[in-house]
Amino acid sequence: MKNSPTKNQISSYIIQSQEEEIKRIALELHEGVGQTLYSLYSGLQFIEQTINSSNMKSYVNEMSQLLEKTIQEIRLLSVELHPPTLTTLGLVPAMKSYLRMFTSTYGILVDLDIEGQEPNLTETQKITLFRVCQEALGNVAKYADTHFIQLDFLFVDNNLTMTINDNGKGFTVENEMQRSSGLAAMKERMNLIGGQCLITSEIGKGTTIDVLLPL
Amino acid sequence: MVMDNLYNQTYMKQACEQLQGTIECDFVGLAFQESKGPNIGWKYASGNSNDKYERITLRYGKGIAGRVLSTGRPMEIKYFPQNILGKALEYPIMLAEKLLYAYAVPILINGIPKGVLLVGFRSETSISDDEKKFVEKAAADIKKFLSLEKM
Structure with missing residues (x-):
């Protein structure tokens, strides 16, 4: 069978x-x-x-x-x-295009830092990373009460690291993980492509989302 | 549009402040079309808690202001984000200013919506029919001022 x-x-x-x-x-x-x-x-x-x-x-x-x-x-x-540039030009150009739209829609500034060269990612990897980032940014717009986000991409040693950091009002991770299916979905999406998503937050100090993907 | 000179700017700013004082609301915003291109942004605000409104470009047909622009009709939101059309993320000004209530009316120039006047509360308050009429009158006054300016 x-x-x-x-x-x-x-x-x-x-x-x-x-x-x-x-x-x-x-x-x-x-x-x-x-x-x-x-x-x-x-x-x-x-x-x-x-x-x-x-x-x-x-x-x-x-x-x-x-x-x-x-x-x-x-x-x-x-x-x-689904940004058309995600398939043709890659994750970083698609994120840049999305971030322009994000700032003009929500008034939240995003500083994007990139270290290293984007490797050839599969379609599934690109869309997963894009969706996780989109969910994280959406959460900042909805709940964080801040006007600034730091987004870092690091492509080194066959690893991709994406960090989304805000200095907003923060939350208790355990409570929100039970309440919000969005946070759980981010972790699940990364698990499915062999990566990890770590969420740390402190009330009054902000939230950091670390996404790791071995390539 | 005709929003660039100092006289106009002073008038619009005062109109927002006066409306906020009369309605005793937390926030008043006035959105207008940019002088070039189709973009519509929040040009003036009173009672704002941050400067995000300055960077927001309205999405045509989306959110409270976008829908007011596309339909040319007033719109009210109570107990945001409950009972809204679409997702909470489609209401940027409500999120940016943490509003729970908003009433927005169009500013019609030659019958075409060219701007939006919005009053909002950060508490679960709503405004009376008389107060709504006052907001509509304020929008009509702005329209009249702009029409006179163009002459």
Whole structure:
């Protein structure tokens, strides 16, 4: 009789299926809907130039602006779901793109420090690291009450270390681990790719999330 | 937009402060479209607890201010983050200012939403219908001021 799949294999399969679906939607938004809207936007700008009536010109201009806002929102939504650069350029460029969006959305500044050169990571490793970082940053925006985050990437000796540090209000790790499935999911995601996620926090001093991945 | 000169800035800042004084709320924010491009940001605030609002760019159709901009209609949030549309992360100004209640109205220029005026509380308070009308009147006054400025 064949061996049944392990719990880890099932978890990996579910996560991978979800990620593939998210990636498909993000790509469709970015390359499909986004591109079509951009063509419409260019067309409207062309039409606007040919109109003589000032009322009509102003109306078309408003429509152009509305379209521009929609295109921008689609682009941001796509970056949030699955940055197109994650597959093409790698983890660090995708994080840079996400951090720009994070600061302009939440007003929280992020200082990014990178030491070493990003190695060739598998698609699963890249998306896992990106999701863990996304969850950690989201938690800072929701609970930490701070305006600054330090994010460090260290690529040395066949190891990847990612550290997310904030000087926000902090929390009791044991209590939150029981209450929040987000924190547990971060640890579980890292375990599934053979890495670790360590969460340390002190009330009034802030939180540090250390992510380690042997390569 | 027409927010760049000192006279306008003083007027807008005072409008926020006066509204905060009248409603006795914790926070008042005024968002407007940037002079270039489609971005809309919080330009003025009163009662702010930090400077995050200055860096926030509104997401069209998202959060309280984004929805007010896309629909052109007022919106109220009570007991944030309970009973909200979407996720708490889609409400940056509520998170940044730790607001539990907010009422936001559009500032319509030629019938098109170009800005948002928002009042908020950090406690589970809400405002009366009369106070809502006062917020709407403040938005109409800002619109009137901007229309006069353009003439």
